[in-house]
Amino acid sequence: MPDSRSGTSPLRVAIIGSGPSGLYAAEALTSQDDVEVSVDVLDRLPAPFGLARYGVAPDHLSLRSVRHTLAAVLDHSAVRLLANVEVGTDISVEELHRFYDAIVFTYGAATDQHLEIPGEDLAGTISATELVNWYCGHPDAAAERVEAAIMAATSAVVIGVGNVAVDVTRVLSKTAPELEHTDMPQHVLDLLATSSIRSVTVLGRRGPAQAAFTTKELRELGELADADVLVDPRDLALDPVSEADIEGERRRERNMQVLADWSTRAKGGGRRTIRLGFFSQPVEIIGRDRVTGVRVERTRLDADGSLGGTGDYTTIDADLVVRSVGYRGMPLAGVPFDTARGIIPHHEGRVLDDDAVVPGEYVAGWIKRGPTGIIGTNKKDATATVHSLIADAPRLPRAAQPDPDAVTTHLSDRGVRYVTVDGWRAIDAAEIALGESRGRARTTLHDRDALLESARWSERD
Structure with missing residues (x-):
């Protein structure tokens, strides 16, 4: 498709969110040759990369290395980072339309699902x-x-059997030397090193055949230096539904093999114990001022695959409960939102309002499809959205103030301290220097003021 804007200014695109979805969208925009583009990536945090920085477990260094690929996108001459800018507070969506021809919402799903059971708000949960x-x-x-x-806990219950549940279980169960190679903030390392947690119980409502964790994540629990993993053999007895779920599914078959191996092991000499429990539905978190236990009902899968209770209840002692039952997207003022699904409604990435396309608005990533898939899934998803955007380019309403300086002047006039890619590089250098001062490759800066102060270095040069 030829660029109908030949001889005019580039297509101005704002991407809201600098995580994998947002930066993959920026990459797709700058990689196509049909339309000249100028892309601004806005993020409410001072540092970019979203869940690649703040969601991938710090001990998963290979997964976190995707940040190097994402950082290369920010170096493209047609891409500009405007971090520490909160859309809806520092600038509205309506105002963004004055400065951009198109807006792509990629701000993810930052809040969590609730269990909706009594005691969920107790201290220690x-x-x-x-x-x-x-x-x-x-x-x-x-x-x-x-x-x-964490400081008050000796025993923990993690509710959920996805990769995030496995991540938090692993981090809570590792020794200090096993975490020293990560880029965790120093105060996090220091506290985990003194943790008194000795047992972690992981609970899944359904059986092991339906668990969402990957085999790689699962196996890592069995590789910890000072923790034993225990599985009740009765949880591995397969009903017809589970047999059907496993058949031909290599991930599930491998998971079952790992669990079967663990179920034959007696407790060893590990200082910590990890118990994986299935067919266990929490019905109440017990305690007065703080959590003291979790009441659990034994469940079963009916012939149609639905979950049913057996009336068999037990109580697991715990003074820390971590719920890990999924993420959820949140609405953004001025943007249509499907409350039931926690996403921005769309058709092929085009934002919909009562089934009508909103001109110039697009969506990608978890806020488009829900919290599913891996980091790589977002690349295909973002590319599909960009394909729709580029196809629409000749018909998009033009921004009233397309000059790139117009939006930054607007932000500066409001006292917004936006962080550019040079500011991010200064933050990056500060984290590396802090890590080296402690014999580590990097130490993450967690305080917003410290991040902004580090970003100022670029302004002084």
Whole structure:
């Protein structure tokens, strides 16, 4: 398709969110040859990369290395980073339309699902989102709440059997030497090194055949230096539904083999114990001022695959409960939102409002499809959205103020301290220097003021 804007200014695109979806969208925009583009990537945090920085477990160095690929996108001459800019607060969506021909929403799913059971708000009960934010150094982490919960705990229950549940279980169960190679904030390392947690029980409502974790993540639990993994053999007895779920599914077959191996092991000499429990549905978190246990009902799968209770209840002692039952997207003022599904409604990436396309608005990533897939899934998803955007380019309404300086002047006039790619490089250098001062490759800066102060270095040069 030829560029109908030949002889005019480039297509101005704002991408809201600098995580994998946002930067893959920027990459797709700058890789196509049909339309000249100028892309601004906005993010409410001072540092880019979203869940690649604040969601991938710090001990998964190979997965976190995707940040190097994403960083290369920010070096493209047609891409500009405007971090520390919160859309909806510092600038509205309506105002963005004055400066951009198109907006791509890629801000993900940052909040967590709830269990909706009694006792969920007791002290000592936290979400996996809160715990992950804390140990990854998220500036908005509820540090005091998380740290108080961990310091008071000797036994933990993690509710959920996805990869995030396995991540938090692994981090809570590792020794200090096993975490020293990560880029965790120093205060996180220090607290985990003194943790008194000795047992972690992981609970899944359904059976092991339906668990969402990957085999690689699962196996890592059995490789910890000072933790024993225990599985009740009765949880591995397969009903017809589970047999059908496993048949031909290599991941599930491998998971079952790993679990079967663990089920034959007696407890060893590990200082910590990890128990994986299936067919276990939490019905109440017990305690007065703080959590003391979790009441669990034994479940079964009916012939149609639905989950049913057996009336068999047990109580698991716990003074820390971590719920890990999924992420959820949140609405953004001025943008249509499907409350039931927690996503922005769309057709082929084009934002919909009551089934009508909203001109110039697009969506990609988890806020488009829900919290599914891996990091690589977002590349295909973002590319598909960009394909729709480029196809629409000749018909998009033009921005009233397309000059790139117009939006930054607008932000500066409001006192917004936006962070450019040079500011990010300064943050990056500061984290590396801090890590080297402690014999580590990097130490994440978690405090927003510290991040912004580091970004100022680029302004002084």
